[in-house]
Amino acid sequence: MYEIVVIVVIIIVVVVIVTIIKTERFINMFILIYSMVRDEKRVKDKIYNFLLEREEVPTTTKQIMASLNITYPTILKWLAVLEAEGKIKVSDYGNIKFYYINKNGNSTN
DSSP states (O other): HHHHHHHHHHHHHHHHHHHHHHHHHHHHHHHHHHHHHHHHHHHHHHHHHHHTTTTOBOOOOOHHHHHEEEEEEHEEEEEEHHTTSSEEEEETTTTTTEEOOOHHHHHOO
């Protein structure tokens, strides 16, 4: 009988340890995802503020890349979001797109 109790206690301890480890992994994963989302929001704000500082000066993606050290795909993603929100305008001149603040649109962050 004593052996069965010991085995049951060992099983319970193992289950508790595994649950704690899984919970810790979940918490770490949640923190990682939250920090990634927060960092992405900061990138969007950096791009918006950069364009805001330049006011109505048309700005290309290359200028944003050079000034903010952000990758091209990330810039394109956030410029599309800002355009969809009505915060920026886009002007096409051949293969070049110029971005600038939309003073008539939504200007809240």
